[in-house]
């Protein structure tokens with residue numbers, strides 16, 4: 001249980017958030033199968049990425065970590081991994097699980113993947129079905145969930161049409177297809193985050209994305225070479241402070257060196273459309289776009305989000321719901337049924353926690369309607385993350401507008417993606433209550 005305090009004087013200052021979670025997972029995995037060493041700087045030492053690191057060590061990859069600098073000794077292909085002595089523990093991490101299903105299909109052995117209670121409930125057939133089209137054999141529980149047995153073996157190329165708009169599924173297919181004998185074409189329903197594609201190109205793969213942004217062609221058997229990967233700050237982590245500074249009066253915050261990949265910047269577009277005061281300054285870079293974002297408090301208007309906008313803001317939707325609570329009028333988030341199969345059913349949990357906070361919320365199968373008021377303040381004493389890191393951090397941001405003390409149950413969940421979240425929040429509060 002953590003005491004949450006308000007920020008009556010607003011949030012102020014500059015912050016470099018930890019490295020991007022999606023990119024940190026991918027850098028470990030591509031480093032593990034490349035030739036030679038990969039050095040990763042500003043790596044995210046959060047619980048999810050540590051599960052990827054431990055799983056790769058368990059299959060014989062040598063990985064050294066000093067804080068946020070990680071060195072991976074590449075094995076020149078998953079076929080050189082060693083069979084693990086025990087099941088691989090995925091913890092709470094959907095990304096670790098789904099991407100490893102693709103990567104481990106290139107081994108010469110069977111791996112067992114296990115997860116925590118939340119991950120054990122999340123759907124995995126979305127990955128095993130498209131992988132089966134490439135000849136990959138994976139067994140799941142009768143409910144289509146973990147534990148999984150991933151059988152290493154031959155993989156063939158082909159065209160795979162994905163049923164779910166998911167970067168995890170797309171990435172699993174691309175990682176498996178590296179070992180095929182013929183090219184693979186992956187066709188997505190909607191474009192999703194393209195970190196795997198960008199990084200595969202950096203490591204030397206021949207991969208093209210069509211003008212529709214959702215058809216990707218990968219040539220098989222590339223020679224991948226170890227790289228230096230400098231991970232940009234995680235926009236999904238920065239988003240908590242972008243939203244906090246917007247809705248807490250008297251704030252001015254600069255988030256420095258955050259990832260600005262357009263497949264991830266939906267939250268910036270939402271803030272702009274709602275009338276927030278943000279200034280984006282791109283930094284010169286190759287590969288992943290990055291830059292600084294300055295935000296000052298501002299009043300907001302409601303927003304209507306539909307399916308095409310969802311992938312680029314999927315992890316920030318709890319924050320969009322909070323922004324909507326302070327806007328004059330009703331906002332809607334639709335086409336977001338994916339929220340129901342995240343760490344929690346985020347639609348149901350948002351309904352519960354926002355209702356406690358005194359916000360008018362309607363739940364739909366695929367989203368929410370939220371009626372906001374510019375003068376809204378939290379109306380409760382105890383909030384609950386339900387064990388979901390993003391819900392916990394959003395609630396801590398909501399509490400900044402409270403006039404009475406609040407407490408947060410299951411606050412430890414934040415360590416999944418942002419272990420120093422409360423310290424960074426305190427830094428921007430300047431220790432002023």
Ligand SMILES: O=C(O)C1=C[C@@H](OP(=O)(O)O)[C@@H](O)[C@H](O)C1
Nearest residue numbers: 022095165166167168169314315
């Ligand atoms: O590929 C990734 O790194 C991720 C993709 C998204 O999941 P889906 O692929 O299930 O949409 C996102 O929610 C998750 O936090 C990270």
Ligand SMILES: C=C(OP(=O)(O)O)C(=O)O
Nearest residue numbers: 092093094095315342390
């Ligand atoms: C959904 C998330 O992650 P994952 O799917 O990797 O558990 C998240 O970080 O919000």
